[in-house]
Structure formats: C-alpha cells, structure tokens
Amino acid sequence: MIALDIAIKNKYYANSTAVVLKDIQFSVKPGEFVAIIGPSGSGKTTLLNMLSGLEDATAQKLLGNSKSLHDCKEYQLGYVFQQPRLMPWLTVNENIQLVLPTAQERKIKTLLAQVGLADKGDYYPKQLSGGMQRRVAIARAFAVNPELILLDEPFNSLDAPTAAKLRLLLVNLCKSCGSTVVFVTHDLSEAIYLADRIIFMSNSPSSIIHQVNVNLPKPRKESGSTELAWQSQLMAQYPQILSGSVSTD
Amino acid sequence: MSPLYGRLFMLIILASTWQGIAWFVNSSDFPSLFIVMESFIYHFFQGELLVNLSVTLTRVLISFTIAMILGVFIGIVMGTSKRINQLSDTLLIIALNIPALVTILLCYIWFGLVESAAILAVVINKIPTVVVMIREGARVVDNDLLNVAKVYKLSLSKTFFKVFLPQLYPYIMASARAGLSLIWKIVLVVELLGRSDGVGFALNTLFQFFDIAGILAYTFAFISIVLVIENLIFRPLDKLIARGVHHDSA
Known part of the structure; x- marks a missing residue:
C-alpha cells in the first residue's frame, strides 16, 4: 500500500x-x-x-x-487505460503473463476466474467482446499486486449492465x-x-x-x-x- | 473449389497453353513441355543441375539472411528516430536507385571475383528495399501499447520482442517475400558476371549453345523450389503471424 x-x-x-x-x-x-x-x-x-x-x-x-x-x-503500479490496450498477438493468458516477471500459471488462473473469464485464457483479445477485454485489462492490472492502481474511465462506452458488473x-x-x-x-x-x-x-x-x-x-x-x-x-x-x-x- | 485445387487448375491451364503454343509455333526456339522435361531429366541425372541449384540457393540464403537482419535493424532505427531518419534519408534514396548492375560490377572490381564480393553485391542491392518497408512499419507502431510496457516496467527485451516487434511482423513478412524473389534474380546476374558455378553460370553456358530447353529446365527447377519455400515456410508463417489479429469480435 x-x-x-x-x-x-x-x-x-x-x-x-x-x-x-x-x-x-x-x-x-x-x-x-x-x-x-x-x-x-x-x-x-x-x-x-x-x-x-x-x-x-x-x-x-x-x-x-x-x-x-x-x-x-x-x-x-497497475494502470487500467480508457481502452483495454491488450496485445492482439498474445492470448489472454499471455497478456497477463507479459506483465509478470516469472511464470505464474496458477495466479493467472485464479485472477481470470475472479473476473469471470476462467475458460477464456487461450482466446485472443479480438475473439472477446469489449466488456471481456476490459475485464482482462483489469485482471492484468491486479496481477502485479499493485500498491497503486490507476483507472482512467475504464467503464466508458460499455452498456449499463456490463458496467455495473465490472x-x-x-x-x-x-x-x-x-x-x-x-x-x-x-x-x-x-x-x-x-x-x-x-x-x-x-x-x-x-x-x-x-x-x-x-x-x-x-x-x-x-x-x-x-x-x-x-x-x-x-x-x-x-x-x-x-x-x-x-x-x- | 478448394484453394489447392484452384492453384493446381491454374498450373494446368498455364502448362497446356504453353504446350498449345509450342505445337502451333513448331520451332526449336519454343520447345514443348516434353522437351523441357526431357532436358530437365537429362541435366538432373548428369548431376550438375543439383550442384548448381544448391550453390545458388546457398548464396540466396546467405545474402537473404544478412540483408533481412541488417535491413530490419536499420529500418527500425530510421523509423523510430526522427533525427537519424533525416540524416540518412537521402542516402537511402541514393542506395535505392543505384542500378543493381553497377553495385555488382563495382564489388567485383574492388574486391575481386570472389564469393564474398558476390554476396556483398546482393546484400547491398537488397537492404534499401527492406529498410523502406520496415521504416514504414516502425513509424506507425502503436504508442499506446508501448506505454503499457512502460507502465508495467517490462524489461527492454520483453518490450522489444513481445510488444514492439510483433507490430512489425506483417512488414517483415512482406519484405521477406519481395526480398526472396528479388534476391534470387540478382544472384543469377552476379553468377553470370563473375562466378564459375551456380544457376546463373549454367544459364550463361546454355545460352552460348542456344540450348533453350536447358534454360527453361533450369527455370522450371528454380521456380519449383520457390513454390516449395512459399508453401512450406511463408504460408505457415503468415498463419502464425495472423493469430489473434484477424478474428472478428465475439
């Protein structure tokens, strides 16, 4: 903290x-x-x-x-940008792994389960909806155990129920x-x-x-x-x- | 029609057109497919076709690799640094426009009729075109994604290989494709002018005997190899690079 x-x-x-x-x-x-x-x-x-x-x-x-x-x-530091900013050439798993210094499969699994994407680890960002991509971006921010987390209108342009869920x-x-x-x-x-x-x-x-x-x-x-x-x-x-x-x- | 059958179909049309014209013209200057195949088999079992092919392919491979590595490197530097780009832009335009023949002749005159001079000439011819393409790619690299790397304090190598370079893959592929065809054409000229082996040398010899079937046999052999490279290396690479990029949104 x-x-x-x-x-x-x-x-x-x-x-x-x-x-x-x-x-x-x-x-x-x-x-x-x-x-x-x-x-x-x-x-x-x-x-x-x-x-x-x-x-x-x-x-x-x-x-x-x-x-x-x-x-x-x-x-x-964790930063959730206005746009998800995931690497399109990396799967969801790889996108989160990218910001971690060591391989931590179990941690990624737990995080994805927390954001409700447990079965989407091997998907590429473009295969996911906008709301799902944002969830991955949030999972990525929390993956580094951030002491400080910055969020820049992360729920912008999402429909109301999705935004509420997030x-x-x-x-x-x-x-x-x-x-x-x-x-x-x-x-x-x-x-x-x-x-x-x-x-x-x-x-x-x-x-x-x-x-x-x-x-x-x-x-x-x-x-x-x-x-x-x-x-x-x-x-x-x-x-x-x-x-x-x-x-x- | 599946893509494979489509491609085969086009090949068959091409071959039958050739054959038709050959029958119609009925001249030794326009040998039929059968004569070309006969010549191909003859040169193949003589052994010198395989030797020449492998010599030329080795030259292509070496100069291709060197030109791609140097070209990608210079292209990235020029695409990311405005100052270096301004400094070397004129140089690049000059390099792009020097005739291939001039570089080849100069290399042979300055360094002698040796293997390294031949490779150098090809590399010098190829690098500028690679640089131009990669520079365009490096100019439009997505800064937002690089900022992600910065915020999450990714190491330099991770940033380069996982965030920066993947954005250049399409450009690298395009220049590799264009590069291979350009390079093997230049290699033949280099061989024709100053080497005593390779396809270029063999073609020169065949030309002196007006052996048109032999020339076509060599061309046939080389094009087959390029097709194999395209199908075994470039197409699978294309697929690998396209992963994640072309999916439609769920």
Missing part, C-alpha cells in the same frame, strides 16, 4: 504553452479509493499519466510514501488486494458507488475545486436510496459542480 502526496504547480501540454493543470494539490491515504471527477478535457488523463510516469513530471512534487514516485522502481468486480478486487486507488471518471453516481473520497476538478486549466468524503457505509448499492440522497444533496449544494464550477448561481 502506498500513500500519495501530490503537488503540481503548472503542467503544460507537450510543446505548447497552454496550461493543462494548475495548482493541483492532494494526498491519498494508503488503501484509500479516490475518484477524480471533472469535465472532459480537464486533464484528468494527463494527471494519471503523470502519476504513472508516462508524462513528464519534472519540477512537480509527486511523492509515494514520501519518496519520489518515479525514482523508486520498487513499488508496483464495478462490482472492481470493488471485490480492491477489497482483496488493498491497493491505493485513483479512479478517473465523469460519472458522479459511479464515483459515489466506488470511492472513499471524490475530488472535483475545474475546466482547463484545471485545478481542484472541491473535495468530499463519501461517508456512506460499504458495501454500497448502485443507485441505492442512500446513495441517491447523498448525490442529490451534493448537487443541491453545488449545482454546477459537474461542469467544473462551485459557484452557487
């Missing part, structure tokens, strides 16, 4: 002077599930890419357990793995269902406009009455929050 301490002053787009992220400051407790909500184009993916080391983060403060996130090669799956996997989670979404009810805390971001150049602890008991229900009540209370307080503003008019 890993604690995050993030402070980003100014992050520019590559080869440009346009600011994507401005004065982003937050921390995440070990094992906490944090959801980040913001309008599209608000640099949420950029933020995750900076945490994962894909985007340049020099001169910014990104600490994991008080050490620089990108210096310590030791900690394990959310439940994610809850269970997180429970058994205990990783620290940063989850990017634009769906408030999804965030309420999953997260311990929600961070709201503004339009570009993005900064954090609001943070709120989701103090509802777990396990939660998809669109349960308490969850819906909590959501409408928040929306009554900040009607513009999903479009990136906390103004009350």
